[in-house]
Amino acid sequence: MKNGRTEGGTLISQVHQVCQRVWYAVLSNNGLEDLAGARGRVIFALWNEDNIPIKKLVEKTSLDKATLTGIIDRLERDGFVKRVQSSEDKRVTLISRTGKDEIFKTKIPKVSDEQNSLFYKDFSPDEIEEFENYLKRILKNCKEAEENL
Numbered sequence: 001m002k003n004g005r006t007e008g009g010t011l012i013s014q015v016h017q018v019c020q021r022v023w024y025a026v027l028s029n030n031g032l033e034d035l036a037g038a039r040g041r042v043i044f045a046l047w048n049e050d051n052i053p054i055k056k057l058v059e060k061t062s063l064d065k066a067t068l069t070g071i072i073d074r075l076e077r078d079g080f081v082k083r084v085q086s087s088e089d090k091r092v093t094l095i096s097r098t099g100k101d102e103i104f105k106t107k108i109p110k111v112s113d114e115q116n117s118l119f120y121k122d123f124s125p126d127e128i129e130e131f132e133n134y135l136k137r138i139l140k141n142c143k144e145a146e147e148n149l
Helices: 006-028 037-048 054-062 067-076 108-119 125-147
Strands: 079-085 095-099
Touching: 006 037, 006 079, 006 108, 037 108, 054 067, 054 095, 067 079, 067 108
Parallel strands: none
Antiparallel strands: 079 095
16 A cells, blocks of 8 residues: 555556456467457356356356347357247346357366466465455455445
């Protein structure tokens, strides 16, 4: 803390920007450009749980609905996802993988390990755990603040 002022928000923002560029380079070097940015966040979320409503995908990716809708439009255009009407509630649209993304699954563990080794260089396991717990608390606080806007 300098002069009573914190730098956390600025540092998080800078880390986000630099990490995005590094992540894109790592993906590009491995032929996985289609997973860059928010597209990758959507695909990763669907790998954990497929065939889910847009509302749940908003929660899993932390993207706002308008941004997510545009990303889904492009992923659908490129054949990675499809929109399916819920059989239980016709008002709900579910987002499902098409299977085209399966070609990425074999390369992702290597790429993820590479990114993690860059990100956590010189961190001990305890430091990583402590750091991630702090980030989870910050994320929780920000989500609560967003709900109250």
